Every structure is written in structure tokens, then in C-alpha cells.
Amino acid sequence: METTDLTSQKMTFNRKNYSDEILLELYESLLMPRRIEEKMLILLRQGKISKWFSGWGQEAISIGVVNALQADEFILPMHRNLGIFTGRNMPLERLFAQFQGKLSGFTKGRDRSFHFGSIEHHIVGMISHLGPQLAIADGIGLADKLSKEKKVTVVFSGDGASSEGDFHEGLNVASVWKLPVIFVVEHNGYGLSTPSEEQFAFNYFTEKGPGYGMEAIRIQGNNVLEVYDQIKTLAEDVRQNPRPILVEAITFRMRGHEEASGTKYVPKQLMEDWAKLDPVENYESYLEEIGVLDEKTKEKVNKRIKKSINEALEIAFAEESISANLETELSDVYAPFSQELISPAPNSPKSEKRLVDAISDGLRQSMEKYPNLILMGQDIGEYGGVFKITDGFKTQFGADRVRNTPLCESAIIGAGLGLSIKGYKAMVEMQFADFVSVGFNQIVNNLAKIHYRWGQHADVVIRMPTGAGMAAGPFHSQSNEAWFFHTPGVKIVYPSNPYDAKGLLNAALEDPNPYLYFEHKGMYRSISEEIPDDYFTVEIGKASLAKEGRNVSIITYGMGVHWAMKASEELNLSADILDLRTLLPWDKEAVKATVKKTGKVIFLQEDCLTGGIGAEICAWISEHCFEYLDAPVMREGSLDTPVPFAPSLEKQFLPVERFKEKLNRLIEF
Known part of the structure; x- marks a missing residue:
């Protein structure tokens, strides 16, 4: 990573027209995650917390972003973004309980560190697989665009995570659909111990933006005022002119990937150079130089922060260790939902329908029943899908609700989850069930686990044209329902006749939990029966x-x-x-x-x-x-x-x- 152009010069601050009050608010906001981390490193050595992912040296990015956005705009942070959580004024006692695996934490002891979200605070947490959150941001941005809300979503990625396919898919979809999403890449030079030159063959991420047809800017990530000003300016513009923007924040991680890994792989001179650009020390010195911060104020702010940290820690430590409750653990796997079976009226008209017609009929009626239902998939628009399930849907419901997608199954499934977070329903069509392997991670680690982890439902139905018997070979004929049968948190339905095909699909779309809906291609046009024309459902879980x-x-x-x-x-x-x-x-x-x-x-x-x-x-x-x-x-x-x-x-x-x-x-x- 080329750093001489940044580490050889003194950090320059430009307050522009920002008031003393704003400058001091940024200072206190910046100081909070640093003081928390200082405390956590002590607790880690004392064995009172089990793991810590350090953001030391990178705090200015989180603080600049969180203060630049409106309180009801979503942020999707990563490991080193403690400042996002504190900046959204999360109760510190709950945050510390989360770190300790206590019941009052955001995941009830089911996940650790920052692997959680909070709709109240408009934060959607990461999973360890790093890349998939970019697609979720796309879905949130799509929801804002569909609802005509003038909002922007910010999602974080590290430079190491950018090597994953989800990074490409997330940026590509956002660019094609002109979504109001700001992608912040924290370019700190290392993916754990692997330096940037072993991750990618370019110097800066601003080189990638034009390839996606999006603007890209590079900022000094250690300069809290620069981050705040740039994000605030961009956000104001994007709210009025929705589009994605790639922001590269150059920074450096001063501690290990996590504490156990250390920093021996980092050249000593590089560490010393970046230490001179410490975001807290430099901003503090700047405020003192311009007379905004004096010793009395500094002492007062530090005292207030340390008091709030210690009081919150006292509450978190006083909470008893979590007690396992079997009923609670099992019941939290799925979002609460009590199906109210809808039977067709006794005099309901009937007509002969093939399996393919029944699926199309149910999907159409669900689109009419739920104005917030969005369909996504390859070629499902004017073409009507390769099996013509959605033929005529684009004309009836419009291109916003019946969306052709790029060939990126992972991003589209993730976007479905993002839509769900904003109160929409999503149906994702796999062109063939075989292709779901490319979106496997989103299903088994995001959709399936998100309610169990932090109580967020995933109102997504994935339709899976499946089965052999048509001489289509090994990539268009697989029966892969068993891949997901082992995954708590998803529901799987597989109809054998037109009546069940329509009723099960309608039922799946009613339920706020994630579904895999398997439909056998060989039965599409080979079987038919008279079924009700009216909307009805079939009981889930009943043979x-x-x-x-x-x-x-x-x-x-x-x-x-x-x-x-x-x-x-x-x-x-x-x-x-x-x-x-x-x-x-x-x-x-x-x-x-x-x-x-x-x-x-x-x-x-x-x-x-x-x-x-x-x-x-x-x-x-x-x-x-x-x-x-x-x-x-x-x-x-x-x-x-x-x-x-x-x-x-x-x-x-x-x-x-x-x-x-x-x-x-x-x-x-």
C-alpha cells in the first residue's frame, strides 16, 4: 500500500462553516469509542471479555459517518466500527452486555461483538463472512427508492473483504438500479495479516468506481472533520439525486485484526508513521490550536465519558450469566407467525390449471394482496421468466415491482433481506434451483439466522425450479432441497399438484419467515387439475x-x-x-x-x-x-x-x- 503521500504530511483540518458546538460534538463522539476500547483491552487481559476486534486508529471514519447521517438512515457497519454503535446512542450497558454474552445484549448471548443489528437504531450488523452486507444495503436503498423516501444508506467494507464476489455484486446492482447507497471502503492496508498488494493489483479503490459506472472519491480516513464533511455533502446530494457512490477512506489499524493476532507482520516504520496520524490526538490538538477546546472542557468531557463507561460496565457485570432455556431457544429460530388458513369459498369458481398456471395464479394474487411485495429474478420482466411464470406481470404491476436482475444470485437474495428490513416482502426466482449455490451464504447465514441472532425477520421467498427427467444435465436438474433441510431458520415447501402449488406459495408469501419453494419443472405442464380461482392457502407443516x-x-x-x-x-x-x-x-x-x-x-x-x-x-x-x-x-x-x-x-x-x-x-x- 502506498502511504508516503499520506504519512509524510501533517493532517490538515478545515472547519469550513461548522460551529464550535458541532466541532465539540464530534470530539466527544470520537473520544467515546477510544475510551471504551482502552477499557476493553484491560478487561480482555483480565479475562472478563473473550475477544476484541480493534478499531484503534480508524475511529474517525465511523464517527464522521454516523454524525453526518440522519438518525433514521441505515448504517451497515463491520468489526471496527464501534463508533457507529456509540454514535447512535445505544445504551452502553446493553452494548457491554452484548460483549459479555449476557441476556440483555442485543443477541441474548447468541452471537458476539458487533454481529448484531438494531432496527431502533437503524443499524444492521455484519456476519463473519464480511461481504454479504453490501447486498442488504442495496435492498434497503431499493426500499427507500420505491417508497420515494429521500434517504441514503451507508455500508462499510474493508479492503480485504473487497476481494469477495459479494463486493462486486453489491456495487454492480446498486449501480444498475441507481440506488442511494454510499459504499465506504476502509482501506487500512491489511486483510488480517495479508497486505493490500497481495489482495488486489491496484493502488486505490477510486480506480474501481468508474468500472461500475459510479462516482468514487478518496478521503483521509483519520481526519474526522474531512469524513464528516464529505459524507454529509454526499448524503445531501444523494437524497435528491439517488445513486451509489464509492468512498475510499485511507486509514490504518494500529492493533491486531483481533488482539490475539498481534501486529508483528507490520513494518515498524509504517506503524510509526501512522501513529503520527492518530485521529483522536490530531483532532484534539487542532481544537486546542483554534481555541475551541481547553483543558477544563477536555477534562470535563473525559470525566463524563469515563463515568458513563464505568456505570454501564457495572450494570453489565452485575447481570447474571445467561441461563439456557430450551423453549426460548427453539421458539426464537423463527419469527412469530400464526397462520390463519384461508379456504376457498364453497361456491368458488374453479378452472383447469397446470402446475405452472397455479404457481403463476398464486403469485399474481399475492402481488394484488400485498402492494409491498417485490419480485426479483433473471429475465422475469418482459420475458416472463424462462418458464413464463411471470408472463404479463411487468405490464400489470410495473417494472419497479417486477424487476429483472443482473446475474448475481447472492446480491439479489441479500437485497431481498434488505427489503424485508424496511417492511417489504420479496420473492426471488432462481432461474434454476441449481443456481442457488451461488447465493448459498445469504440463505444459510443471513436469512436463516437473522431472527435467532437479533430478532429481525426475513420476509423472503425463493422460488426454486427443480428436478430431473428432461435431459437437462448436471447443472439444470439437481434436487438440492437437502442442502437446506439441515438449516434451522428456513422453511421448505415442495408441492406435488396444482392445488398445493398455489396454496403453499400463497402461504409462504404471507409468512414473514424465509422460504425455499421448490417447484418441479417436469410437472409444470404435465399435470393439471381443477382448482379454485379465488385466493386460498394451504397449511404449512401439514402433510x-x-x-x-x-x-x-x-x-x-x-x-x-x-x-x-x-x-x-x-x-x-x-x-x-x-x-x-x-x-x-x-x-x-x-x-x-x-x-x-x-x-x-x-x-x-x-x-x-x-x-x-x-x-x-x-x-x-x-x-x-x-x-x-x-x-x-x-x-x-x-x-x-x-x-x-x-x-x-x-x-x-x-x-x-x-x-x-x-x-x-x-x-x-
């Missing part, structure tokens, strides 16, 4: 008996329901066919009832056999229903290979014939 019988229970979902129906007819079996419909949470009572009824059970899934959903449910049956069994619990699925392209290979891959053979063996047992 359905697709067929009743006496001798064997077939538990399945999706295309498996149709395979099971055909097999039972061909083999002339009296079989219970239980369609799970909801995979997470799944209906244990219905499973137990059918096993108890027949005594013989087989699970059928299109997914590969190993590690599939059937493995979990069969294990549960063996543990909880053993006394009802008259035969071993069996299961069948696709081969443990990728999905092949050639029709003959794909036919062998799928479990249809193997299932029939195994079903026969089970009956004969």
Missing part, C-alpha cells in the same frame, strides 16, 4: 394423504408422489401415500400415524440417496415408531452421482424402477 391404503406406507414428496401412485397401481397395492408437502418443518404426527397404521414404510425421494431427507425421516421412524414396524424401514432415491444428460443414463439415475423392486420386497417381507 397430505394423496392415497389411502392398508398394507404399506410410502412417504414422499414432489414428483415422488406421482411415481408412488403409478407404482402402487401397477403392483395393485393398497398403500398409504403420504405427501409431505412441507419439508421443513415436517409433519411428524402424520408420519407416525401412517407407520402405525400399516407397519411397513418406505421413503421415496428424487434426490440422491445418501444424505437425503429420507435418511433423517427414516431414522426418526426407527427411533420413535419401532414398536409399530413389521419390517425394516426402507428408502430409495437417485444414484449417488451427478445428474447425467443422456436420457438412458438419466433414466438409470432416477429411482423409479429401483423403487418398484424395493417396494415389492417390502410387501413380501
Whole structure:
């Protein structure tokens, strides 16, 4: 990192027309995180807190930003932005309780340091994966733009985190959609111990802005007055002329990435040069030089800050260690929601609909029911999506609500979460379920965990065109529902017929929790039935008996329901066919009832056999229903290979014939 142009010169302050009062407010605001950190480093050595991520030397960026924005504008900080939290006047006792894992902390002891948010304070915290918060800022900015609120959102990134794909996706989407988001890159020269020259092949991030079609400016990040003035000026402009701006704040971290890592990898001279540019000492000296700060005022401010810190620490330390409560832990995984089932009227008109029509019908009616529902996905606008689910939607609902997106699944899922934070609902269409792998992190670490961590719901439904049988090969045919079945915090539905397809989609869109909605491409136009034209919902978490019988229970979902129906007819079996419909949470009572009824059970899934959903449910049956069994619990699925392209290979891959053979063996047992 080139630093000589910054470290070889004295820091220059320009108060412009700012009053003494503002200058002193910035001083006190700047001093607070430094004094807290001094205290935390002592507590860390005493073993009273477990970890500390230092922002020593970088405080001016946080303080300049937080004071430049309006109190109701969102900020998405990172590890070294303690000043954002203190600058928004968070109660220090709650902040310290958070650091200690106490119940009154913002995550109830479930996460540490700054991995939390507070809607009250308009802060959305980070996760350890660093990059995904840029897309959330996009979603918040989109919500402000749609609501015509003249607001700006600021999101932070370190120079190391900029190497992640989420950085590119976040900036690209913001630029394409002209979102009112300021991206602040804290360029401190290192990603943990890796210097900038080993992270990227350019000197300054201002070189990247033009590539995204956005303005980019570079500021001295240690100069609190410069940061404040620049962000304030930019924010005022962006509120009137919405667009993204990249701000590079040159700074330096004077302590380790976290305390245990130290700073031995930093050249001594570089450390000494940056020490001369300490943001607190330099600003304090400037205020003294211009007669705004005297010893009496300085002593008074320090005394007030130290008193508030010590009093808050006393409260936090006095709080008892957290006691685990099983009911609370389990209930907080999802946002509270009590489904009110909406049944179609007895005289509701019906019409013949294919699965694809039922999905489109439900989505259209949900768009009419919820004016705050935004649809996002590749080619879903004028083109109507590759499967034509949203054909005509753009004309009916407008381009603001039916949004074509760049090819960036992670950013769009993250933007859905940002919309949710601002009170919107979001539906994200994966062009193919296979492509969700690119957005995996947003689902399992942001959407799924955010309510459990700090009580923020994620009102996002991700539609997943899935399944094989059409010779589409290994990247357009995967059944990947099991990837998410292991993730607490998401809900998974998978309809097997048009009625359930419409009702489950409507139900998912009503619920403020994140959903994965799987829809089998092979059933889109191959099955149809008469279903109500009116809006209705299907109960989440409730399985359905697709067929009743006496001798064997077939538990399945999706295309498996149709395979099971055909097999039972061909083999002339009296079989219970239980369609799970909801995979997470799944209906244990219905499973137990059918096993108890027949005594013989087989699970059928299109997914590969190993590690599939059937493995979990069969294990549960063996543990909880053993006394009802008259035969071993069996299961069948696709081969443990990728999905092949050639029709003959794909036919062998799928479990249809193997299932029939195994079903026969089970009956004969």
C-alpha cells in the first residue's frame, strides 16, 4: 500500500462553516469509542471479555459517518466500527452486555461483538463472512427508492473483504438500479495479516468506481472533520439525486485484526508513521490550536465519558450469566407467525390449471394482496421468466415491482433481506434451483439466522425450479432441497399438484419467515387439475394423504408422489401415500400415524440417496415408531452421482424402477 503521500504530511483540518458546538460534538463522539476500547483491552487481559476486534486508529471514519447521517438512515457497519454503535446512542450497558454474552445484549448471548443489528437504531450488523452486507444495503436503498423516501444508506467494507464476489455484486446492482447507497471502503492496508498488494493489483479503490459506472472519491480516513464533511455533502446530494457512490477512506489499524493476532507482520516504520496520524490526538490538538477546546472542557468531557463507561460496565457485570432455556431457544429460530388458513369459498369458481398456471395464479394474487411485495429474478420482466411464470406481470404491476436482475444470485437474495428490513416482502426466482449455490451464504447465514441472532425477520421467498427427467444435465436438474433441510431458520415447501402449488406459495408469501419453494419443472405442464380461482392457502407443516391404503406406507414428496401412485397401481397395492408437502418443518404426527397404521414404510425421494431427507425421516421412524414396524424401514432415491444428460443414463439415475423392486420386497417381507 502506498502511504508516503499520506504519512509524510501533517493532517490538515478545515472547519469550513461548522460551529464550535458541532466541532465539540464530534470530539466527544470520537473520544467515546477510544475510551471504551482502552477499557476493553484491560478487561480482555483480565479475562472478563473473550475477544476484541480493534478499531484503534480508524475511529474517525465511523464517527464522521454516523454524525453526518440522519438518525433514521441505515448504517451497515463491520468489526471496527464501534463508533457507529456509540454514535447512535445505544445504551452502553446493553452494548457491554452484548460483549459479555449476557441476556440483555442485543443477541441474548447468541452471537458476539458487533454481529448484531438494531432496527431502533437503524443499524444492521455484519456476519463473519464480511461481504454479504453490501447486498442488504442495496435492498434497503431499493426500499427507500420505491417508497420515494429521500434517504441514503451507508455500508462499510474493508479492503480485504473487497476481494469477495459479494463486493462486486453489491456495487454492480446498486449501480444498475441507481440506488442511494454510499459504499465506504476502509482501506487500512491489511486483510488480517495479508497486505493490500497481495489482495488486489491496484493502488486505490477510486480506480474501481468508474468500472461500475459510479462516482468514487478518496478521503483521509483519520481526519474526522474531512469524513464528516464529505459524507454529509454526499448524503445531501444523494437524497435528491439517488445513486451509489464509492468512498475510499485511507486509514490504518494500529492493533491486531483481533488482539490475539498481534501486529508483528507490520513494518515498524509504517506503524510509526501512522501513529503520527492518530485521529483522536490530531483532532484534539487542532481544537486546542483554534481555541475551541481547553483543558477544563477536555477534562470535563473525559470525566463524563469515563463515568458513563464505568456505570454501564457495572450494570453489565452485575447481570447474571445467561441461563439456557430450551423453549426460548427453539421458539426464537423463527419469527412469530400464526397462520390463519384461508379456504376457498364453497361456491368458488374453479378452472383447469397446470402446475405452472397455479404457481403463476398464486403469485399474481399475492402481488394484488400485498402492494409491498417485490419480485426479483433473471429475465422475469418482459420475458416472463424462462418458464413464463411471470408472463404479463411487468405490464400489470410495473417494472419497479417486477424487476429483472443482473446475474448475481447472492446480491439479489441479500437485497431481498434488505427489503424485508424496511417492511417489504420479496420473492426471488432462481432461474434454476441449481443456481442457488451461488447465493448459498445469504440463505444459510443471513436469512436463516437473522431472527435467532437479533430478532429481525426475513420476509423472503425463493422460488426454486427443480428436478430431473428432461435431459437437462448436471447443472439444470439437481434436487438440492437437502442442502437446506439441515438449516434451522428456513422453511421448505415442495408441492406435488396444482392445488398445493398455489396454496403453499400463497402461504409462504404471507409468512414473514424465509422460504425455499421448490417447484418441479417436469410437472409444470404435465399435470393439471381443477382448482379454485379465488385466493386460498394451504397449511404449512401439514402433510397430505394423496392415497389411502392398508398394507404399506410410502412417504414422499414432489414428483415422488406421482411415481408412488403409478407404482402402487401397477403392483395393485393398497398403500398409504403420504405427501409431505412441507419439508421443513415436517409433519411428524402424520408420519407416525401412517407407520402405525400399516407397519411397513418406505421413503421415496428424487434426490440422491445418501444424505437425503429420507435418511433423517427414516431414522426418526426407527427411533420413535419401532414398536409399530413389521419390517425394516426402507428408502430409495437417485444414484449417488451427478445428474447425467443422456436420457438412458438419466433414466438409470432416477429411482423409479429401483423403487418398484424395493417396494415389492417390502410387501413380501
